[in-house]
Amino acid sequence: MERISYSRGRFAEILGLTDKQLRAAERKHQLPAREAAGERYTPADLSRYRQALALRPAARPQRRQLFLNFKGGTGKTSLSSAYAYRLAEMGHRVLLVDLDSQGHASKCLGLEAERYELTLFDVLVKRTPVAEVIQRLPLTELALLPSNLRMSTVELALMPLHAREFRLRLSLDELQEPFDFVVMDAPPSFGLLNLNALLAAHDLIIPVLADFLSFHGLRLLFETIADLERDLELALQQVCVVINNFNPTTRIARQARTALEEHYKDYLLGTVVRQCTKFAQASSEGVPISAFLPGSKGAEDIDRLVAEVLPRCLPPRVEEPIA
Numbered sequence: 001m002e003r004i005s006y007s008r009g010r011f012a013e014i015l016g017l018t019d020k021q022l023r024a025a026e027r028k029h030q031l032p033a034r035e036a037a038g039e040r041y042t043p044a045d046l047s048r049y050r051q052a053l054a055l056r057p058a059a060r061p062q063r064r065q066l067f068l069n070f071k072g073g074t075g076k077t078s079l080s081s082a083y084a085y086r087l088a089e090m091g092h093r094v095l096l097v098d099l100d101s102q103g104h105a106s107k108c109l110g111l112e113a114e115r116y117e118l119t120l121f122d123v124l125v126k127r128t129p130v131a132e133v134i135q136r137l138p139l140t141e142l143a144l145l146p147s148n149l150r151m152s153t154v155e156l157a158l159m160p161l162h163a164r165e166f167r168l169r170l171s172l173d174e175l176q177e178p179f180d181f182v183v184m185d186a187p188p189s190f191g192l193l194n195l196n197a198l199l200a201a202h203d204l205i206i207p208v209l210a211d212f213l214s215f216h217g218l219r220l221l222f223e224t225i226a227d228l229e230r231d232l233e234l235a236l237q238q239v240c241v242v243i244n245n246f247n248p249t250t251r252i253a254r255q256a257r258t259a260l261e262e263h264y265k266d267y268l269l270g271t272v273v274r275q276c277t278k279f280a281q282a283s284s285e286g287v288p289i290s291a292f293l294p295g296s297k298g299a300e301d302i303d304r305l306v307a308e309v310l311p312r313c314l315p316p317r318v319e320e321p322i323a
């Protein structure tokens with residue numbers, strides 16, 4: 001996370017301050033005026049400024065959001081890590097849960113998953129409290145519940161345990177810290193691990209590619225959800241499908257988008273995440289796109305995704321009785 005930094009302009013923009021307000025705040029609260037020292041602002045600065053200036057969005061009831069598709073390479077990790085980081089940049093308290101033993105979500109944030117001794121495995125199998133396993137980050141609004149290769153035997157280890165499909169939900173319920181969002185990045189498989197994630201989630205966000213191969217996987221996923229709703233206590237509040245890696249210059253992509261709009265119109269988000277080489281580059285360099293290149297297509301589309309998903313996550317309004 002040391003590689004993430006902000007220009008003064010972007011830093012002020014994230015905090016919703018004008019340049020003049022930022023200067024005044026720096027004087028009043030004796031905060032480090034990075035630019036004057038020839039430096040850039042850091043994620044830790046963002047948290048420190050928020051704290052000093054009390055610039056926090058209101059706390060909200062916790063929302064657990066799972067990025068899932070049984071197919072690999074659709075952008076679960078790219079979107080979930082960028083989305084989680086962006087929410088935390090905006091001041092929401094976010095726990096990013098990496099469910100994949102490949103640890104790519106950590107990598108997208110510039111973190112080395114393999115060095116973590118404790119992982120989600122310990123939470124699920126040994127019932128180690130989540131609070132003991134999560135990693136604190138310089139951007140204090142964001143925490144990571146990591147996975148790495150220690151996770152690879154989790155399916156077998158869970159098999160003989162009681163309540164084996166509810167362990168993630170129970171562990172998150174026991175967590176005292178008031179995270180506004182728990183964002184989960186799923187591996188592309190179906191087993192006990194993803195079942196745990198589904199049963200812990202309020203919302204499902206399904207990244208798909210605009211190609212015809214995606215339809216089969218999507219149908220399978222919707223059938224699985226329907227089965228789980230019937231057989232287990234699955235009650236998702238929202239299911240969203242988001243097209244990722246979209247390239248409108250190919251006819252196939254445009255046709256697939258039209259077909260998705262027809263078949264999944266109740267679920268398909270208006271937001272389309274366009275193909276963006278900078279997005280892929282940002283992930284490989286371990287810098288979230290909103291910090292890597294705020295003006296890029298990828299960063300814009302993540303902003304749109306946040307803007308579209310958040311209003312749907314408000315708690316249901318209590319109907320006033322009609323007098």
Ligand SMILES: Nc1ncnc2c1ncn2[C@@H]1O[C@H](COP(=O)(O)OP(=O)(O)O)[C@@H](O)[C@H]1O
Pocket residue numbers: 071072073074075076077078079104188244245246273274275276277279280281283298
């Ligand atoms: N919008 C995008 N534009 C360009 N490349 C993307 C985009 N989304 C994902 N990618 C790239 O596609 C590959 C697969 O993405 P990833 O997030 O790892 O998928 P998954 O987690 O579903 O397997 C990665 O190399 C990633 O950098």
Ligand SMILES: [Mg+2]
Pocket residue numbers: 076077078100104186187
């Ligand atoms: Mg992934």
